[in-house]
Amino acid sequence: MALTDLNRSKTLRVKPPLEVGNMIFGKVQPQAKDLEEAILGAIMLEKGAFETAVDILKSDCFYLDSHQRIFQAMLSLANKSLPIDLLTVVEELKLRGDLEQVGGAYFVSRLTNGVVSSAHVEAHSRIVLQKFLQRELIRISGEIIRDAYEDTTDIFDMLDTAEAKLFEVTNNNMRKDFDAIDNVMVKTVGRIQEMRNRNEDITGVPTGFPKLDRVTYGWQSTDLIILAARPSVGKTAFALNLARSAALHPTKPTGVGFFSLEMSSGQLVQRILSAESEIHLEKISRGKLEEHEMQQLYKKGVDRLNTAPIYIDDSAGLNIFELRAKCRRMKTRYNVGLILIDYLQLMSGSSDRNSNREQEISKISRDLKGLAKELGVPIIALSQLSREVEKRKEGMKIPQ
Template sequence: MEKKTESFSERLTSIRAKIQQVASQQLEYGRIPPQAVDIEEAVLGAIMLEKDALTEVVDFLHADVFYREEHKIIFNAILNLYNNTKPIDILTVTNELRSEGKLEAVGGAFYISELTNRVGSSANIEYHSRILVEKFLLRELIRISTQVQVMAYDDQTDVFDLLDQTEREIFNISQGNLKGSYLPMSTLITKSIEEIENISKNREKTGTSGVPSGFIELDKITLGWQKSDLIIIASRPGMGKTSFVLSMARNAAVDFEKSVAIFSLEMSATQLVNRLISAEAEIRSEKLRSGDLAEHEWEQLHAKISKLANAKIFIDDTPGINVFELRAKCRRMKSQYGIDMVIIDYLQLMNSHIDNRKNVNREQEISSISRALKAMAKDLDVPVIALSQLSREVEKRSGTKKPMLSDLRESGSIEQDADQVLFIYRPEYYKIYEDDDHLPTKGVAEINLAKNRHGQVRDAIRLRFIDSFAKFSDLDYNLGLPQNGTFVLPSKANHDLPDQEDEDEPPMPF
């Protein structure tokens, strides 16, 4: 009977044991990891000498930076005092270590006092601390490269898993994302308070706590697209999925100066840019394709696209991109351009690196892709928006054609993995010219928030859809609803409004 194949985690545990053997062999040949113990002593001594020294380095210095275990323990004791707003000096650090039962483990009170004799002042503490960080980064690179070397020689190692893990760890180092597998509650509470304060400041500027969509009613509910969230936007063909996310990308990049990465698996980068130009300059796309523009349209084109030209929108139109390539490109863009949001058009056109394995159906592959996208959102700490198709069951439904969660095509675990699911529905497309509230539907799109992990769901967020420009925008009037006591009705003089027949005008409320 064949031996059962080890899981990836079990192999990783075995490989780590081999890494320890390789490391011990290096020590036998006289090679020790990069370190600066004397500078570690000077940094700890400086922190205990002057009360403001720690504030200069606390944002990038952490316990793992120290090479000696004793110094890690001492620095953690200092951080405990700092987090509890207690003074930091020889006596308080000694008492803190004594209360933790770790004083003798670090060398006793005598060693703590000796540390302050290693340095005269804290004048160079930032420079010294950065040296320690550099030594730590070198040790981490050695660890990663050793791990890669050992795993590469293992016949059971999946090359894509190895590449992804290696790139993720190096990316984490470059981003300073060097956290352990767990954090104490005191640290998490502090981080949460800081995040709440940052959200409060951001809301004063944009009215949202995340990346704004630029649509007022939608942002009121979602407060913007939140970091680490996976958002699924789905509809049947012809509803305007791509136009919707392009409008959002334009709003985020132009109006709120966010960096947006768009991965288009269906349309070329040039086609997407032409759509953006058509929507921004409000010139029909067929005129842009033919180049048949009047003189005033050329002037309009050049006048309106300057903002778009300076927008931080990055488009990748690699066809059939797989999850591994997507993650690699997003990490590079996060490092180089600090992207704030990722958009994928669309999910069903992606490939998973499991597609060469036997007995894997399309639903399992889509499930693998959705889980990977959620993991990528957490890894990069940005919202990831993925477009998705809906099944034909919507068309077979009698009466209203509003989508439901069960309509997600090849859904797998899409609904489970997503933090939010939105559907785009245009009744006009199905020749439904009046909704349940007897409001006209011509030129109107409904955004249905069917799942919202952070709060309420919403059945119909009404937006204007300008088909000729493939553009979504806010309705600047409430059909039949009062604004500040006054009923506001659409005007034919508004050039942004689609042509409407008289029978499509909202009825007077009196």
């Protein structure tokens, strides 16, 4: 494309009107249009500016639709491994059918006029992100106010929804209806390259069991794993081993959130100390330890576990709403990478009196899967199989 074409489309530039929909309580929504233009212009002038901006912003962060379309065109060029400059961006907008919508080639060329360098792209990007988050808070607050006036809205559902939306804003992970494949492609290829450069076979959270790691490659983020067994066969002990292995892994230590609806935190810590110090649990529980065993307890158990990123919540009778809220806070505060729940049947579900217990457990399981995807961490939920199997004859105790 010749540079003279840029001047021909000068008349196509359209100044976007200030819409009434952008006014909230008589105020214009937070925006930084000049900085948005500076960012887009810097990206077209200097190669490294795009990498800086794309780590902070996504297309939705831009206030003007024209700026969003231009940034999407830049993402498309990056995915094709093509250079991002004035001419390539204009051509890409043409191919996407967006050139006229953004104001023509002249508007794109004007973005570079006031840019001297990309030195301040990161600072500008963070300001644009801040304005975007402010707009999202305004939008979410309006939705909360609207729902609060509805008498038919369940208050606990509304509280849970409000907290979920605010959590997303805090973590700069806005809920959206879809994710364009070009955005996902950049992250996916980057992850593939990262795994290719590593010598490890484990791509998720280590289980601590080599054979299990070979099958699962570690616990994968967003997965919900149900660990089911009959009563008194060691589910809690196994779960604690998983927590200990993840938190104390020599090369990939991972923060662990452990929700125990059955045992107290003291009982759980005693079990972990027993496993880590290799001292029988009965001796620790009764305090019947010799002097050398006390030294062993401190050296191999207490000293190591004191710094382990394991966070225990032993609240009894948790419902799914409380659990979700606690998990979100735990993720925000401690950045946990694995959550374990002991156990599923002790959780309470919805307040719907018409639903039976089986439906409640199914609903809890679906909610846990959604929570795993929301937080981006694997969740392991222990589940107890029916005790009726114990009443069967010897040799017939295989669960049906």
